[in-house]
Amino acid sequence: MSNKLKIYMYYLKYKHRKFNSREELKKYQNKKIKKQIRFIKKYSKFYKKIKSNELKDFPIINKKIMMENFNDLNTIGINKEEALDFAINSEKTREFTNKLNGITVGLSSGTSDTRGIFLVSDNEKDKWAGYILAKYLGNDLYKGCKIAFFMRADSNLYESLNSRQVQFKFFDIFKPMEENIRCLEEFKPDILVGQPSVLIEIAKNKRDVDPNKIISIAEVLEKKDEEYIKKAFKKDIIYQIYQCTEGCLATTCQYGILHLNEDIVYVEKEYLDKDRFIPVITDFTRKSQPIIRYRLNDILVEGHEKCKCGSPFTIIKEIEGREDDIFVFYGKEGKNDVRVYPDFIRRCILFAGEINNYRCVQITKDEVKIYMDENDKLQEKIYDEFKKLSEQLNFRLPKIEFEKYFYDRKKKLKRVESLVKE
Numbered sequence: 001m002s003n004k005l006k007i008y009m010y011y012l013k014y015k016h017r018k019f020n021s022r023e024e025l026k027k028y029q030n031k032k033i034k035k036q037i038r039f040i041k042k043y044s045k046f047y048k049k050i051k052s053n054e055l056k057d058f059p060i061i062n063k064k065i066m067m068e069n070f071n072d073l074n075t076i077g078i079n080k081e082e083a084l085d086f087a088i089n090s091e092k093t094r095e096f097t098n099k100l101n102g103i104t105v106g107l108s109s110g111t112s113d114t115r116g117i118f119l120v121s122d123n124e125k126d127k128w129a130g131y132i133l134a135k136y137l138g139n140d141l142y143k144g145c146k147i148a149f150f151m152r153a154d155s156n157l158y159e160s161l162n163s164r165q166v167q168f169k170f171f172d173i174f175k176p177m178e179e180n181i182r183c184l185e186e187f188k189p190d191i192l193v194g195q196p197s198v199l200i201e202i203a204k205n206k207r208d209v210d211p212n213k214i215i216s217i218a219e220v221l222e223k224k225d226e227e228y229i230k231k232a233f234k235k236d237i238i239y240q241i242y243q244c245t246e247g248c249l250a251t252t253c254q255y256g257i258l259h260l261n262e263d264i265v266y267v268e269k270e271y272l273d274k275d276r277f278i279p280v281i282t283d284f285t286r287k288s289q290p291i292i293r294y295r296l297n298d299i300l301v302e303g304h305e306k307c308k309c310g311s312p313f314t315i316i317k318e319i320e321g322r323e324d325d326i327f328v329f330y331g332k333e334g335k336n337d338v339r340v341y342p343d344f345i346r347r348c349i350l351f352a353g354e355i356n357n358y359r360c361v362q363i364t365k366d367e368v369k370i371y372m373d374e375n376d377k378l379q380e381k382i383y384d385e386f387k388k389l390s391e392q393l394n395f396r397l398p399k400i401e402f403e404k405y406f407y408d409r410k411k412k413l414k415r416v417e418s419l420v421k422e
């Protein structure tokens with residue numbers, strides 16, 4: 001079967017699948033989990049040795065464990081060293097169309113110390129594409145649609161999707177932005193896809209770009225940036241694809257609410273407080289490199305209300321950031337260290353006043369650096385906010401330094417980032 005036809009089949013499958021209640025969803029998930037367990041116990045050496053057939057008896061893993069057991073874990077006999085060489089070579093030559101034994105191999109762009117390798121088969125890619133098209137294109141697939149895609153690496157996936165109805169154009173974010181925007185104005189996309197930092201740059205410099213739909217990918221979409229992009233493009237909703245190499249975790253519904261994609265991933269929630277949790281995911285669609293009880297290091301904030309769209313999928317009010325980006329300060333008077341969620345840090349800056357571009361980086365437990373262009377008065381206010389927070393949460397106020405705003409476009413933009421490793 002051709003690649004395109006397969007994608008179309010998946011598109012139809014996902015487009016027409018609806019769940020009316022949590023119970024219905026649970027039942028479906030249980031069936032999928034059982035099927036996935038049968039598969040991995042047959043083909044993955046790592047899982048073969050587990051006696052139980054219940055998901056709860058399977059180990060919770062993370063990137064480190066995944067990489068240490070890479071050879072046993074994957075079901076297609078790919079060797080870690082070989083895959084790593086292959087992926088590094090692709091990055092070096094910026095040639096991403098080659099495959100290793102028919103499998104796409106990539107390096108995950110994660111920020112943690114452990115380098116991740118991911119494996120995706122053509123079928124898994126087709127599923128993913130079908131899923132995204134079903135979520136975001138709806139019937140536009142038949143009407144015809146032009147999609148502009150800003151990303152780091154070219155991918156053979158998107159070009160293979162080109163058809164009479166759907167036209168993809170890839171824009172390399174390593175190229176000068178003026179050139180990209182000129183091309184974009186010529187292309188006149190119906191859908192614009194890119195990471196928030198890129199969308200902001202387009203919003204600032206565009207003259208004649210007016211897509212129907214804007215989709216944010218790859219970075220956390222901060223509320224403030226979201227508002228800015230909405231205003232610049234005169235849109236009510238900025239759609240999001242919350243996706244990591246480990247899976248496509250959440251997408252935005254027609255009411256602008258982000259929902260977990262619980263029809264393709266089962267999410268266990270490791271709660272940090274009433275609403276905040278770390279997701280532990282089991283993906284039903286991944287076979288070559290199974291994702292079973294995989295603990296991400298993202299902090300998500302759950303919403304408990306029911307969405308107007310009628311979907312029983314969990315509402316995500318916010319993707320707060322990486323668990324690695326929790327700030328850690330010394331406790332007052334020799335007390336234990338105090339952990340502060342990225343959202344509290346973000347608020348210290350946003351409460352201070354009108355600040356558009358900033359990055360707040362924790363350098364050591366005693367030192368925070370803030371990159372922004374605003375004046376001394378705002379700096380003073382930020383300092384006061386931090387002081388207030390330190391009193392509320394009982395930590396020793398760190399040294400706070402200000403520097404001119406900058407960020408490296410080759411990296412993902414993180415407004416709040418911690419370099420402190422516990």
Ligand SMILES: [Zn+2]
Pocket residue numbers: 253254255257259307308309310311
């Ligand atoms: Zn909804």
